[in-house]
């Protein structure tokens with residue numbers, strides 16, 4: 001059986017900035033990692049974005065897919081073996097880890113790096129997809145700058161939404177927070193800060209029923225009151241959907257420790273999970289910062305931690 005034939009040093013799961021960076025570091029350390037790229041989103045979340053202006057080293061910005069192509073090429077240059085498949089099952093608790101792919105193939109490894117990212121929750125209305133990247137955004141830090149001096153809306157009422165509204169208020173002329181309830185779910189301190197900012201306004205008990213626009217992008221939102229039939233429209237150039245994220249970690253349940261939202265718990269300052277030899281990096285760990293440069297940096301840390309684990313194992317023999 002193939003699973004008895006070869007035990008890999010490290011298998012990386014995920015091909016976003018965290019996974020590719022781990023591949024680059026391991027390859028340069030003389031370890032030939034295997035990277036499972038995922039069928040749904042090879043290249044990760046940045047494959048869906050237009051220009052990325054905040055990744056260091058690209059003075060004029062770079063298209064998300066181009067940045068990921070460069071990372072993939074760099075990982076391949078340093079001998080990362082990329083397998084285009086999904087991981088469907090894992091056994092991480094044994095000394096030798098077993099990773100099962102959707103093709104049915106099983107891969108064995110002494111160490112595993114999980115870099116499976118997180119998904120932004122969507123409103124689920126048709127026009128959301130139509131204007132994605134043309135006024136519909138899920139990240140104020142990433143895209144806020146493109147709306148300098150313009151009117152924008154933020155959908156949501158939790159800490160993320162209110163934090164995004166506060167961030168945008170210093171860039172945009174007006175920020176309208178649209179929330180389904182009659183009060184914010186965000187912590188009181190954050191909510192009070194937002195309410196004290198002059199160019200943030202709130203529309204309560206409302207949901208977005210349609211996003212409208214033209215060739216240049218979003219121009220207007222249609223809103224509905226959740227308790228009645230009252231409708232209204234709101235002019236804006238952009239809408240930031242901030243209704244939460246779901247880490248892509250369900251296949252690791254009952255194998256490694258996670259918090260109540262499904263983010264993988266790692267040791268302080270490191271990437272070690274609750275399972276020896278298993279490390280995690282990027283947005284599947286980080287519910288707060290969610291930036292490519294931070295994911296890449298934590299992928300580098302995971303590679304260094306996995307390398308150290310392999311060295312320690314050799315020393316035990």
Ligand SMILES: Cc1cc2nc3c(=O)[nH]c(=O)nc-3n(C[C@H](O)[C@H](O)[C@H](O)COP(=O)(O)OP(=O)(O)OC[C@H]3O[C@@H](n4cnc5c(N)ncnc54)[C@H](O)[C@@H]3O)c2cc1C
Pocket residue numbers: 013014015016017018019036037038039040041042043044045046048049051052053054055085086087088115116117118120138139142143248251281282283284290291292293295296
């Ligand atoms: C629209 C958009 C715009 C953004 N703009 C910016 C920006 O301008 N600047 C910035 O810094 N950040 C931006 N971000 C955030 C940035 O994309 C993420 O922080 C970063 O990609 C996280 O990297 P990651 O490697 O942790 O995960 P991801 O990039 O999400 O990659 C996860 C990988 O895991 C794989 N995977 C998941 N499950 C499995 C499985 N079961 N088996 C195999 N593979 C699996 C997926 O295929 C994917 O390759 C943006 C995000 C979005 C969605």
